[in-house]
Amino acid sequence: MNTQTDTSLIRNFSIVAHIDHGKSTISDRILELTHTVEQRDLYKQMLDSMDIEQERGITIKSNAVRVMYDADDGKTYQFNLIDTPGHVDFTYEVSRSLAACEGAVLVVDATQGVEAQTVSNALLAMNADLEIVPAINKIDLPSAEPERVREEIEEVLAIPADDAVCVSGKTGEGIHDLLESICYLIPPPTGDADATLKALILDSYFDAYRGVVAMIRVFDGCVRSGDRLVMMAEDQRFLAEEVGVKRPLEQPLPQLGMGEVGYLVTGLKDPALVKTGDTITGESRRCTEPCPGYHEAKPMVFTGIFPIDNKYYENLRDALEKLKVNDPSLTWTPETSVALGFGFRVGFLGLLHMEVVKERLEREFDLDLIATSPSVDYHVYLTDGQMIEVTSPQDLPKPEKIERIEEPYLKATVIVPPDYVGAVMQLLVEHRGTSNDMVYLSEKSVEMHFDIPLAELILDFFDQLKSRTKGYASLDYEFSGYAPSQLVKLDILLAGEEVDALSFIVHRDKAYQMGRGLCDKLKEIIPRQQFEVPIQGAIGNKIISRSTVKAHRKDVLAKCYGGDITRKRKLLEKQKEGKKRMKSIGRVEVPQEAFLAVLKVDDG
Amino acid sequence: MSLGALYVHVPFCVKKCAYCDFASSKTRADDPLMDAYLDERLGELDRCADAGLLDHCKTVYLGGGTPTHLGARRIGALAARIQLLCPQLIEFSCEANPDSLTDDVLAVLVDAGVTRLSIGVQSLDDGELRALGRIHTAGQAKERVAVAVKTGLDVSVDLMCAIPHQTDVSWRRTLEEAIDLGVDHLSVYPLTIEEGTPLEYQYRNEPTPWNDEDVQAKHMEAAERILAIAGYSRYEVASYARPGKRCAHNIAYWTGVPYLGLGPGAASMLDAAGYDHARKVYRWLPPRKPDSVRMRFSTLERDVEFLSSRETWAEDLMLGMRMTDGIEATRLDIAPQTRDELLTRGLIERHGNRLVPTHDGWLLGNELFGTLWDLAVPSP
Numbered sequence: 001m002n003t004q005t006d007t008s009l010i011r012n013f014s015i016v017a018h019i020d021h022g023k024s025t026i027s028d029r030i031l032e033l034t035h036t037v038e039q040r041d042l043y044k045q046m047l048d049s050m051d052i053e054q055e056r057g058i059t060i061k062s063n064a065v066r067v068m069y070d071a072d073d074g075k076t077y078q079f080n081l082i083d084t085p086g087h088v089d090f091t092y093e094v095s096r097s098l099a100a101c102e103g104a105v106l107v108v109d110a111t112q113g114v115e116a117q118t119v120s121n122a123l124l125a126m127n128a129d130l131e132i133v134p135a136i137n138k139i140d141l142p143s144a145e146p147e148r149v150r151e152e153i154e155e156v157l158a159i160p161a162d163d164a165v166c167v168s169g170k171t172g173e174g175i176h177d178l179l180e181s182i183c184y185l186i187p188p189p190t191g192d193a194d195a196t197l198k199a200l201i202l203d204s205y206f207d208a209y210r211g212v213v214a215m216i217r218v219f220d221g222c223v224r225s226g227d228r229l230v231m232m233a234e235d236q237r238f239l240a241e242e243v244g245v246k247r248p249l250e251q252p253l254p255q256l257g258m259g260e261v262g263y264l265v266t267g268l269k270d271p272a273l274v275k276t277g278d279t280i281t282g283e284s285r286r287c288t289e290p291c292p293g294y295h296e297a298k299p300m301v302f303t304g305i306f307p308i309d310n311k312y313y314e315n316l317r318d319a320l321e322k323l324k325v326n327d328p329s330l331t332w333t334p335e336t337s338v339a340l341g342f343g344f345r346v347g348f349l350g351l352l353h354m355e356v357v358k359e360r361l362e363r364e365f366d367l368d369l370i371a372t373s374p375s376v377d378y379h380v381y382l383t384d385g386q387m388i389e390v391t392s393p394q395d396l397p398k399p400e401k402i403e404r405i406e407e408p409y410l411k412a413t414v415i416v417p418p419d420y421v422g423a424v425m426q427l428l429v430e431h432r433g434t435s436n437d438m439v440y441l442s443e444k445s446v447e448m449h450f451d452i453p454l455a456e457l458i459l460d461f462f463d464q465l466k467s468r469t470k471g472y473a474s475l476d477y478e479f480s481g482y483a484p485s486q487l488v489k490l491d492i493l494l495a496g497e498e499v500d501a502l503s504f505i506v507h508r509d510k511a512y513q514m515g516r517g518l519c520d521k522l523k524e525i526i527p528r529q530q531f532e533v534p535i536q537g538a539i540g541n542k543i544i545s546r547s548t549v550k551a552h553r554k555d556v557l558a559k560c561y562g563g564d565i566t567r568k569r570k571l572l573e574k575q576k577e578g579k580k581r582m583k584s585i586g587r588v589e590v591p592q593e594a595f596l597a598v599l600k601v602d603d604g
Numbered sequence: 605m606s607l608g609a610l611y612v613h614v615p616f617c618v619k620k621c622a623y624c625d626f627a628s629s630k631t632r633a634d635d636p637l638m639d640a641y642l643d644e645r646l647g648e649l650d651r652c653a654d655a656g657l658l659d660h661c662k663t664v665y666l667g668g669g670t671p672t673h674l675g676a677r678r679i680g681a682l683a684a685r686i687q688l689l690c691p692q693l694i695e696f697s698c699e700a701n702p703d704s705l706t707d708d709v710l711a712v713l714v715d716a717g718v719t720r721l722s723i724g725v726q727s728l729d730d731g732e733l734r735a736l737g738r739i740h741t742a743g744q745a746k747e748r749v750a751v752a753v754k755t756g757l758d759v760s761v762d763l764m765c766a767i768p769h770q771t772d773v774s775w776r777r778t779l780e781e782a783i784d785l786g787v788d789h790l791s792v793y794p795l796t797i798e799e800g801t802p803l804e805y806q807y808r809n810e811p812t813p814w815n816d817e818d819v820q821a822k823h824m825e826a827a828e829r830i831l832a833i834a835g836y837s838r839y840e841v842a843s844y845a846r847p848g849k850r851c852a853h854n855i856a857y858w859t860g861v862p863y864l865g866l867g868p869g870a871a872s873m874l875d876a877a878g879y880d881h882a883r884k885v886y887r888w889l890p891p892r893k894p895d896s897v898r899m900r901f902s903t904l905e906r907d908v909e910f911l912s913s914r915e916t917w918a919e920d921l922m923l924g925m926r927m928t929d930g931i932e933a934t935r936l937d938i939a940p941q942t943r944d945e946l947l948t949r950g951l952i953e954r955h956g957n958r959l960v961p962t963h964d965g966w967l968l969g970n971e972l973f974g975t976l977w978d979l980a981v982p983s984p
Contacts, residue, residue, distance in 0.1 A: 528817075530949065530968060554821035556969030558793030558842040560926060561667075562611050562857050563871045566900060566909060569919070572974040 005078050007259045008188045012217065013133075014082045014098055016121035017107035018474065022137040025169030026107060026178075030081065033175055034067040064100075064202065064215050064261045066245040071183045079182065080245075080261035082202065090349060091478065092297055093203065095124055096277045099293060100202050100217035100261060103131040103186030105178065106159070110136045110144035110166070114152045114441065116415045116474030122157045131186045134164035135178055140171050156441040189219075189259030197221035197229070197280065198287040199256075199264075204274040206325040210241065210265045212274045217261045220287060224255040228283040232290045236273050237283055241265040271325045297329040299347025300408070300479065301354055301458050302391035304335050304372035304501060305361070306343030308583055308592070312367055313342045319365035320344065323357060330357065335392060339501040339585045340370055345392050351458050368581055373504045373598040376454045379406040379482055393503040396489050399540065405487045408454040412477035415447050420469040424448060427464055431456035432507060451480065455505070460599055490515055490544075492522070493536040494588050504598055515545035517601035525594045528552040533588050607878045609663045609856040610690065612645060612682070613867030614671040618703065622737030622806070625798035627869030627904070628669035642678050646685050648866055648885070653689040655884045657864055661690040663853035665697045669869075670724075672704040676712045683716030695719055695852045697760075700752075702745040710755060720758040720851070722791070723749055727764060728778040735768035736795075737802065749785045758849055760789035765823035766815045767795045775823050776830065783834045788849035792827045793842040794820035821967055840927045841969060858923045860916070868904040875899075918980035922973045925952070930960030939979050946975060 017023040064082045071077055084097040098104065104125040108118055125132055134153050136146045146166050153161040165181055167174035191198075198220040207213050216223075223229070227240040244252040245262040256262045266274060276297070279290035307316050324330045331347040348354040351374065358371050378390045381403045390396050412433070416424055421438070428435060433452035441447050452461075457477065465473050488511055492502035502522075506514050515537030522535050526549050537545035560568050582589040593600075616631040616638060617624075631637060652658055664686055671679060679698075687693065697720040698713055705723065713721070727733050728742040752759045761782050765775055782790060795815060797804050813819070828838055836844040840858065843851065856863055864882070865872045874882055876892060879899040883889045888906055892899065896910035898919070911919065917935075924931040930952070936943040936959060943959070946952045951965040951972045965972045 530964070530971065550818075552817070552968055552971075554794070554817045554824065554967045555971065556841060556967060556973075557796065558824075559796075560841070560857075560923070561854060562609075562863055562865055562873065563613075563869055563902070565857070565873070565919070565923070566871065568973075569922075569977060572922075572970060572977050575970060575974055576978065 005257065005260065007190075007193070007257070009075060010078045010080070010188050010259045011103065011182055011186050012080045012082065012101045012189060012259070012261055013103040013105060013130075013182060013186050014084050014101045014125075015105045015107060016084065016094075016098075016125060017137075018109070018112070018115040018117040018121070021107050021109040021112065021115075021118070022169045023107055026105070026135065026137060026167065026175070027081065027083065029167075029169055029172050029175040030079075030179065031065075031067060032172070033179060034069045034079065064246065065248045066261070067247070069179055069183070072180060073183070077183055078260075082261065090353075091120075091124070092295070092349075093276060094121070095128065095293065096200070097202050098124055098128040098130060099277075099291065100200055101128070101130055102189055103133060103182065105133045105135050105182065106153075106157075107135050107137050108149055108153060110138045110146045110149050111141050113145075113149050114156045114415070114445065116413055116476040119156065119413070119415065119447070120476040122159065132159050133178070133181050133185050134159055134161050135174075136164050136166045137169055139166045140168040140173065152442050152445075156445070156447075191218075191258045192220045193222065193258040195220040196285040196287050197223050197227070197282050198291065199223060199280040200291040201231070201274060201276055201278045201280060202261075203276050204266075204271065204328070206271050207265075210267065212266045212268045212271050214264045214266055214274050214280070215261070216256070216264050216280060218256050218258055219291065220258060221282075222255050222257040223264065223280070225252070229280050230283045230286065231274065232279045232281060232286075233275055233294060234273070236268070238266045238268050241267045271328050275328070297349060299329070299331050299377075300350055300454060301348045301374045301376065302345055303348070303354055303374045304337065304340070304343055304370075304392060305332075305346050305358065306335075306337065306340040306370045306372075306501070308368040308370055308581065310341040315365065316344065316361070316367055316369070319361050319367060320346070322365075323360060327357070329353075335394075337372075337394065337501045339499045340372075340583065343370075347391070351462075368592075370501070370583060370592050370595050372501045372595045374458045375505060376408050376458065378487070378505065381406070390505075393489050393505050394500050396505060399488075404484050406482040407485045407487065409451050409480050409483050410454050410457060410477040411480040412450055412452050412457070412475065413447060414450075414465065414473050414475050415441065415445050416469050416473040417444055418446050420472060421446055421448065423468040424465065424473060427461070427468055428452065431459075431461055432510075452477075453483075453485065453507075454479070460601075488539050490518075491538045492518065493534075493538060493543075494522075494526075494590070495531075495533050495586060496536075497586050498538075499585055499590075501595055502597075511539055512544055514598070514601060515539075518598055519545045519547040521597045521601050522594055523547040523549055525591055525597055527589065527591070529588060531587070607657055607659075607661060607864055607874065608861040609665070609853055609863035610658065610661045610686070611665045611667060611853075611863060611865040611870050612649075612671075612686070613667055613669065613865065613870040614641075614674060615669045615868050616641075616673045617668065617670045618673055618701075619737070619739055622735070622803040623795055623798065623801055625801050626669070631673070633673070633675060638674055638678060642674065642682060645682065645866055649685055649689055651885045652864065652866075652882075655881050657878065657881050657885070658690045660692055661864075662692055663695040663697070663856055664690060664693060665699075665853045667699050667869075668701075670701045670704055671698055672700040672706075672709050675704075676706070676708040679709060680712030680716055683713060683718055687717045693717070697722055697851065697853055699724065702740040702748040705748050705752065707751070710752060714755055714757065718757065720760065720789075721752050722760040722762065722789075722851075723752065725749065725761040725763060725782065727767065727770070727774075728781045729769070729774045731769045732767055732774065732778075736764070746781065746785060749782075749787065753786045758789065759787045760791060760851065761785075761787050762791045762793075763827075765792065765794050765827065766820040768812075768814055770814055770823075772822070772826070775826060779827060779830045783831070783836075789843070789845045789851060790827075790831060790836060791842050792824070792831075792844065794824065824967070838928060841966060855927070858926050860920045860923070865902070870904075871900055871902045873898065873900045914982065915980040918977055921976040921979065925961050925965070925972055925976060926969070928960060930955070930958050933957050933959045942975060942979060946972065951975075 015023050067079045069077045082097050084094045136149050150161045165178045199216040199218045202215040204214045225242050230237045242265040243256050277294040281287045332344040335345040380390050381387050383403045433450045436449040439447045486508040488508050490506050519535045519537050532551045533549040535547045536543050582591050615628045617628045696718045698718050699722045701724045725745045730742050831844045838844050862874045862878050893910040897913045898911040898916040901908040952959050953962050
């Protein structure tokens, strides 16, 4: 294959959309029309290789596939389709993927219109100076309103939408026009092919045989197998063992030239060394400036993860290390709990990331785990002038030693139909949010901007938002900084014993309400035992709430004759299975979900 | 070979009750299916007898469904054949419902040598009976039970607590009226709302305070108290009898006596020798697994369970603890840790050389039985 591609025929682009607006079906259709169809199933498998990604319909890793398109002008274009993670937890990863593109196809559902992530993705794309090709999808549906959506795109996003292509990922209608638009509207890459190498790492993954493989975009120069290279952030040197492209199977090439996107086998064995957003250049001849925008992914949400049976502690550590191989953003430190024994305090990019990791640990490594309530990274200023970062309620110093506590805040955006503005405002008040302004995007949607503590958002804010707006609201947010707050530690006592793993940090004004709510919720979750179990909420030595799990009165299947014995035994075995998934704390059997009960406390 | 008990299942009813999830179906009295079914069972009984399986059978139980729904002719034939083939019978029970326990049926049962009737009364309150989907009234039930008692047969009634519309008062009245009828035995159990039953469907989105575990416990305790005063002592979780009137057949289930079950809802439990005999009748039975000492199978599902001696031991402990007499203390000598745990938790206590369930052990039977059944798997 000729690797000296005419750069004027290269189109690097990404497809961005609000969740469920049809990004993957459109990708599928593009593969079909570019005759990558034979391998489409394989491609799907490769892109969404994790069960959980497929089940949840989300992409967690970035990836890039090269397809060749024979355009109407008789030329063959090289498309590098760069797939990006589709969730607000992964905004940084998305921005790195977009930095590798010259254009983006912005998919908007013809029945839903512009939603929060449409806006945030469009803004990310515009900030990355990408040419945006709007595509209005699902026009085959009877409820499609392409004209209204076209207006919305123009009004809300200020993107000229006259040329917006109407497509149906389902029927394939309009996909050919979309491909033509990509050729005409998205500019080819520009760069200096003769300069020293400058390439951006979009993402990386671990290959058991070859070590870390980086997905890269070459901005200047070119990279050949055998080149001696360096990653600029930490001056990490390595040898390019192989370069190539995915079509979607890996196809080794002698080189990747200016403007091209492909993979690079680094031979490095430690995934943490290869950082998304870092710049690769020649070891001896270096480029002067790295690609802009690099920073280390910082965990936002922290939770304790413990094996129910402590003898699996080492298995949990191994499992985390294995996951980290393909998810370098995962961080952890050992944590000890009186109630739960040995485990880890694990840092995540967001709540979804946390759920996915926990699910993978349980499913792929067959571990029974307890996750404790998620926390954020509090900055605690001590009376001696020192500042410590606290990610676990257990580590919060005694109140008399604390001068002040600061907590992380977010700038958040909600887009919602005007009818629900009141409901969202109410929710904001309950979650310590402060509204900044409100913009009518159209008659049918309002964009609300507000500040909210991250700690509030990681409780049940999103679910509440969805339920109070009947699913219409969409949410997007970014970290904005730290601000002081009146925070206290709320402890929970079971049968008179404080259970450290149930403690959490809460705003003083909400402590009573949360204490009461949590005691009630725990009462529902903790099954009756042979004896009565009082549940108490306490701040310091002061009991602020109380509930009681009544003692078990009767738990026996009265009838047991000849034909029932096997059934009866199976029932007992099932009961035992259920118990295995509970944690004995003192004499009390506590189910896993009790430790996340704080997520389920109703605010109302 | 020590097969001691025979169960014959009759899967026919006039109508299925709202709570019922047993193998039975609504069948018209003139449905030819009943004759076909009868012929099949008679043939099966003959083959079992030919294989020597019934030689030492001491107790028989005709269960349902509703055996009396077969009608006088058919149930008479079935009972007579059983009587003929089981020379060592000491107890012959038949389940009955008030609506189908006619004078005719009663007469043929007496003639055929049935010794004991277990009548499905469930409640003596018409509103409660309707809610359960029973087709008889309280008056009808009382009249039929009284007639049955007069025949001189041992009579037991089944009563249910924690059912819709039931109150403390109505439960007490049901118990007292049943006692007044002069029955020898009562089975008392709380209603279980089984998945897939009309009752479950009806209350799927409604609270069921009348079935609350506290209510169940309260009613079970009330029954024990009231029945004790009237001279009925509890000998098993749900069973009460006057002196000498315990049900030998049911006791067989709880004391590891091998039994044979015929019909779709029945299971058989055999020892090694019995199983080898049974393979002559049931050709589909696979060869015995080398280390198994107890086999349990159902002819309908054609599945066999092979229990090791350890599993058999644990199962016997679990079943034994259903009874007031409990188990011989020495049987737990090899599991002192479990024994001490159960003693400490107050689920069992010592009575001379026996270990017996406590009041908590009764009510929290699943805790007790579960812990004993755990012994089936040797601890690592």
